[in-house]
Amino acid sequence: xxxxxxxxxxxxxxxxxxxxxxxxxxxxxxxxxxxxxxxxxxxxxxxxxxxxxxxxxxxxxxxxxxxxxxxxxxxxxxxxxxxxxxxxxxxxxxxxxxxxxxxxxxxxxxxxxxxxxxxxxxxxxxxxxxxxxxxxxxxxxxxxxxxxxxxxxxxxxxxxxxxxxxxxxxxxxxxxxxxxxxxxxxxxxxxxxxxxxxxxxxxxxxxxxxxxxxxxxxxxxxxxxxxxxxxxxxxxxxxxxxxxxxxxxxxxxxxxxxxxxxxxxxxxxxxxxxxxxxxxxxxxxxxxxxxxxxxxxxxxxxxxxxxxxxxxxxxxxxxxxxxxxxxxxxxxxxxxxxxxxxxxxxxxxxxxxxxxxxxxxxxxxxxxxxxxxxxxxxxxxxxxxxxxxxxxxxxxxxxxxxxxxxxxxxxxxxxxxxxxxxxxxxxxxxxxxxxxxxxxxxxxxxxxxxxxxxxxxxxxxxxxxxxxxxxxxxxxxxxxxxxxxxxxxxxxxxxxxxxxxxxxxxxxxxxxxxxxxxxxxxxxxxxxxxxxxxxxxxxxxxxxxxxxxxxxxxxxxxxxxxxxxxxxxxxxxxxxxxxxxxxxxxxxxxxxxxxxxxxxxxxxxxxxxxxxxxxxxxxxxxxxxxxxxxxxxxxxxxxxxxxxxxxxxxxxxxxxxxxxxxxxxxxxxxxxxxxxxxxxxxxxxxxxxxxxxxxxxxxxxx
Numbered sequence: 001x002x003x004x005x006x007x008x009x010x011x012x013x014x015x016x017x018x019x020x021x022x023x024x025x026x027x028x029x030x031x032x033x034x035x036x037x038x039x040x041x042x043x044x045x046x047x048x049x050x051x052x053x054x055x056x057x058x059x060x061x062x063x064x065x066x067x068x069x070x071x072x073x074x075x076x077x078x079x080x081x082x083x084x085x086x087x088x089x090x091x092x093x094x095x096x097x098x099x100x101x102x103x104x105x106x107x108x109x110x111x112x113x114x115x116x117x118x119x120x121x122x123x124x125x126x127x128x129x130x131x132x133x134x135x136x137x138x139x140x141x142x143x144x145x146x147x148x149x150x151x152x153x154x155x156x157x158x159x160x161x162x163x164x165x166x167x168x169x170x171x172x173x174x175x176x177x178x179x180x181x182x183x184x185x186x187x188x189x190x191x192x193x194x195x196x197x198x199x200x201x202x203x204x205x206x207x208x209x210x211x212x213x214x215x216x217x218x219x220x221x222x223x224x225x226x227x228x229x230x231x232x233x234x235x236x237x238x239x240x241x242x243x244x245x246x247x248x249x250x251x252x253x254x255x256x257x258x259x260x261x262x263x264x265x266x267x268x269x270x271x272x273x274x275x276x277x278x279x280x281x282x283x284x285x286x287x288x289x290x291x292x293x294x295x296x297x298x299x300x301x302x303x304x305x306x307x308x309x310x311x312x313x314x315x316x317x318x319x320x321x322x323x324x325x326x327x328x329x330x331x332x333x334x335x336x337x338x339x340x341x342x343x344x345x346x347x348x349x350x351x352x353x354x355x356x357x358x359x360x361x362x363x364x365x366x367x368x369x370x371x372x373x374x375x376x377x378x379x380x381x382x383x384x385x386x387x388x389x390x391x392x393x394x395x396x397x398x399x400x401x402x403x404x405x406x407x408x409x410x411x412x413x414x415x416x417x418x419x420x421x422x423x424x425x426x427x428x429x430x431x432x433x434x435x436x437x438x439x440x441x442x443x444x445x446x447x448x449x450x451x452x453x454x455x456x457x458x459x460x461x462x463x464x465x466x467x468x469x470x471x472x473x474x475x476x477x478x479x480x481x482x483x484x485x486x487x488x489x490x491x492x493x494x495x496x497x498x499x500x501x502x503x504x505x506x507x508x509x510x511x512x513x514x515x516x517x518x519x520x521x522x523x524x525x526x527x528x529x530x531x532x533x534x535x536x537x538x539x540x541x542x543x544x545x546x547x548x549x550x551x552x553x554x555x556x557x558x559x560x561x562x563x564x565x566x567x568x569x570x571x572x573x574x575x576x577x578x579x580x581x582x583x584x585x586x587x588x589x590x591x592x593x594x595x596x597x598x599x600x601x602x603x604x605x606x607x608x609x610x611x612x613x614x615x616x617x618x619x620x621x622x623x624x625x626x627x628x629x630x631x632x633x634x635x636x637x638x639x640x641x642x643x644x645x646x647x648x649x650x651x652x653x654x655x656x657x658x659x660x661x662x663x664x665x666x667x668x669x670x671x672x673x674x675x676x677x678x679x680x681x682x683x684x685x686x687x688x689x690x691x692x693x694x695x696x697x698x699x700x701x702x
Contacts, residue, residue: 029630035608074136078397090394095403097279097393098141098386103411104282106144108427113149114162117304120144121412122312123377127368128405132398135364136357137345139395141386146435148379150213154230155329171378173317177330178379179369186363194338200454201477203443204461210438220428221254223247232466247300254425257285261433279389282430289426302424307416312375333379341382348391492528494541504629518556520639525568532578557643564635568628569602580613598623598631
């Protein structure tokens, strides 16, 4: 099957390659409108902040009283439109399901954080009610999570011993600090900063952290203590060194419970009618482990022990003298919490058909952490697994989170005596089954196939996190990610353009080998903003294109060198003072070699900057065009005139030889046969029966 394309302006080119005699017609170009340099209505340098502030104030003025309430209390949005008959039943079911899942998980994650299980239950109580009021996501399930728990354990164990009372106080203080940071980011609308952490970094980081978390739980399976560390080498050494203390009963029980949990999770994910098994897994593991422990009554199986009964009391966090030591970890936890929460919250919002404000989400998470810290909670955030279960269970609004909080309250008031007999290995199995889903090896395979650079970034982050620790792993991953961004920004893509046959469209000749160029003219497209970091690179590439030109597909008059460089600036969104100076230098350099610069399709802000800096007048307003094709037509005329001038006898020594620009100015007003110039020859190139509008562009097999 042959696919052909024709240009919308093909009637103007209908004679370009036909066998009809060439006719003379003037060059027709679209006039580029130059902005008034005295205007400051949209100038980035002067009025952008004020324009942004004006739009913000205008938006606030248009808010109704209901929208004002929704701005401060996002829960009002779903409460005011709540459909009781449709939503109540599914919200109750989803909240109950997540609550059953959260109770054992909360105790497990508290143990991972080096805290008593009761603090996991506290962290899954007050923050849920607060988030339901101030959070903007209707399906996000907040509470303690494995990754944040590991971060808490990692930093606090290096400051104080986990057996000290101050350890718990510092964990609670950390929740307050994280909450304040999240609120500040939300109020200042700084959520965009997290965009600089790429998905590859997050995937590599979570994969390594999941491995470290799983190894840290080995002590409950093996029956002996191992060193507390976020690095894989000390953990493995400690596991090997303590092998003499291995106990069979906790290993067998933990392994069986872990296998049951993984099977239930797999069945819940793959079969819709067994979806409830995924949420019921942690509860099943706890009940099964408690039952077996009561029957066996083995001293080798360690139990959770006594858990205080009742809801937490209001108290002010203590240990403010350690704030300086906790700041780096608070920042790290904030970043991880935001990435984990906002990512899944946005995905769930899109699936359920409502908009999510990332900054409002940050504020909601921050308030829930601040209020939780006053009721003995350690840092919390949104959970991938519980949020997925909440969504799959049909949750429609934040009422499901309130129901989950009520279940946690009931567990604190009535069920804590039963938790005393839960085996430690059962809680460890719950943690391991939860984090196994974070080992994202499929992402590594995908990145290897799609983008080797992102695969390298994933590998670097994963390895450094495993061997050097979580904090260093994140810093290295983010640092390498930013290095890639800076490199790409300083070395942007620059393409030489050619004309697609039968059209007035110009595309990258590397992507479209059938596109042809013109002798004496180089058309370059810069696919990035031009600023101080990439100006040198741009100048070097332009010099290369001036010298290294592929003449195999060139058309037009036969000339020996380049006379025109056309710069397509449509993709250039911004240009700074350094780039302006670089253009001036380039113009002067080209002028010495009788080369003229032409600019095509700059946007208004770029053109305004060039005009104010004097570059427009320096190059000449007549060399700014709306389309690349307009520039090519004008340049072709001048190349032809220069070709003809070079064939005339040399003037006498007494005559003054005109410069290139004088000759161009003289020839500008003459009518030339642009159709012949575009075809690349004074004679026709195709047969009489060939229609240039149907000139084949690409050939595909049917």
